[in-house]
Amino acid sequence: MHRARKRFGQNFLQDEGVIYSIVALIKPAPEMHVIEIGPGLGALTRPLLRNLEQLDLLEIDRDLVAYWNQQNLDGLKVIEGDALQFNFSEWAKNRTDKKGLCKVVGNLPYNISSPLLFHLVAAANDVDEQIFMLQAEVVERMVATAGSSEFSRLSVMMQARYDMELVLEVPPEAFDPQPKVNSAVVRMIPRKDFDLSSTQWGALEQVVAAAFSQRRKMLRTNLQAYSERLKLTEIELKARAQDISVQRYIEWAKILAA
Incomplete structure (x- = not known):
């Protein structure tokens, strides 16, 4: 049994109702191009795979990479790597038939969430949607409006690039081990009117x-x-x-x- 690791900020999602809600938000369909960051023990991975032809997993923890490779699941591609270094643009463009939507999803490790969000901006031209679970206070900052105390550098930079919405709040009890904070799910769609060089x-x-x-x-x-x-x-x-x-x-x- 894999134990969650503090240094990777691992907290594994286990609440079936929350899992169902997140998968419903992602709306997986066979021709979609999806990468999941940090699959953990597969709370989202397995239900997503039931509706996708292929699912790519990006995982930094060697034990989990080995675990997923041993599962031999049809349509699953495991990529060992660090999300902060990974080229999401290249991944998005690298698909044979460009039919379905391109989505990046995951229960993001809380210790790298802000740098990872900034790293992903570089791929916003090639990605249709991002759906992430993050620390609730990070999501609140992302969607905060000007004039509020939560409004920050993160709010401005993310809102300049994406249309965003807090779509689900998730209590600590939904995880094992339980984090000390509340979580929330954010939907991020790159702005159609974005025109900055x-x-x-x-x-x-x-x-x-x-x-x-x-x-x-x-x-x-x-x-x-x-x-x-x-x-x-x-x-x-x-x-x-x-x-x-x-x-x-x-x-x-x-x-x-x-």
Whole structure:
């Protein structure tokens, strides 16, 4: 029996009702191209595979890679690797018949969730949908609206690239071992109206990082280096980073990149 490992942030999902709900959200269909990050003992893997021709698993834990290779399940492809290094764009493009939707799913290890979300942005042009279970407070930050205390650098960057929705809340009792926090499932669909070049995206990362560098300080202080070029209004100079809309940050990024 595989024991959950702390260093990989493993907590295995075991609540049948929650599993059913997540699989229903993913809507697996035979021609779909799906990769599951960190399958664990297969709470999602087995029900997904029942509805897919092929399912790719990305797993870093050697014991679990061996476990899945021993299962000899039809249509299952096991990839040993680190999700933070994995090329999701290449994976998305690398399919013979480009018929079904392309989805990235998983119960993400909580210790790498933010860096992994940023890493996945690079593949957003090639992926149709991402459905992840994460720590509830991370999902709340991802979907927070401007003006709220949860609104953060993560909110701006994720909302600039995806339309997102918190679709399910999951209590600690759904897992073994039980995490000390609540979890939630988020659906992420790359924005159809996204039009930033890589230079503009880089500028967005810079201006957002600067704006949120000291949350309690006004933008007069945090964006001092940029205020000339951005021609900040008096109201904006007195505002704090969480008071500015995602759209405004995008406008600023375009000015800085020009």
